[in-house]
Amino acid sequence: MKERIYELILERRYFRISDITEELWKEYGEIFPRYFIRDKVKSFVEVMVGQGLLNVLTDYDPPIFENPIAEEDRPLEELLRKCPVCGKDFFPKRGKQDKYCSRECYYKAKYRRTQKELKKRARKYYRSNDAAATNHGKPWTEEEDRLLIENKGKLTYRQIAQKLGRTVDAVAYRARKLGITGGVK
Ligand SMILES: [Zn+2]
Numbered sequence: 001m002k003e004r005i006y007e008l009i010l011e012r013r014y015f016r017i018s019d020i021t022e023e024l025w026k027e028y029g030e031i032f033p034r035y036f037i038r039d040k041v042k043s044f045v046e047v048m049v050g051q052g053l054l055n056v057l058t059d060y061d062p063p064i065f066e067n068p069i070a071e072e073d074r075p076l077e078e079l080l081r082k083c084p085v086c087g088k089d090f091f092p093k094r095g096k097q098d099k100y101c102s103r104e105c106y107y108k109a110k111y112r113r114t115q116k117e118l119k120k121r122a123r124k125y126y127r128s129n130d131a132a133a134t135n136h137g138k139p140w141t142e143e144e145d146r147l148l149i150e151n152k153g154k155l156t157y158r159q160i161a162q163k164l165g166r167t168v169d170a171v172a173y174r175a176r177k178l179g180i181t182g183g184v185k
Contacts, residue, residue, distance in 0.1 A: 013070035135165040
């Protein structure tokens with residue numbers, strides 16, 4: 001396995017312990033457990049660092065190792081990627097899947113997506129009876145205004161809209177005009 005570790009390091013100008021471990025895991029995963037492979041890589045890299053064959057870039061966590069005699073000699077800046085959540089440049093782990101700099105940013109992005117989706121669904125729900133708004137566009141009658149005022153705080157805009165055959169937006173707008181926005185749900 002040592003030879004293979006060395007080959008993999010030679011291919012890369014920049015790498016992390018996990019990058020080499022993942023590659024080896026694909027090849028030796030059926031024979032050795034992951035922690036065993038990782039330990040092998042780690043001790044091999046430590047020896048190379050001790051011999052001055054690899055540089056350690058300590059600005060990153062986990063650390064990135066630089067191999068000055070690698071086949072690939074693209075600068076690190078070209079390999080870095082920008083995290084869409086925190087804007088930090090980071091060294092991606094597993095090709096294209098690795099969109100975020102950290103697990104934390106990944107979960108933040110996921111949470112934001114969920115919130116957006118919930119808002120969209122709520123909006124869709126409130127608009128869902130708009131197609132049936134038969135009184136849409138007609139001027140408001142006194143009766144309708146009274147119903148709106150009387151149900152202040154008791155019914156939602158959607159429920160009032162359904163009663164009046166109007167859209168949710170129209171009800172909200174009318175409530176604002178009548179100055180009763182505060183208490184109405
Ligand atoms: Zn981030």
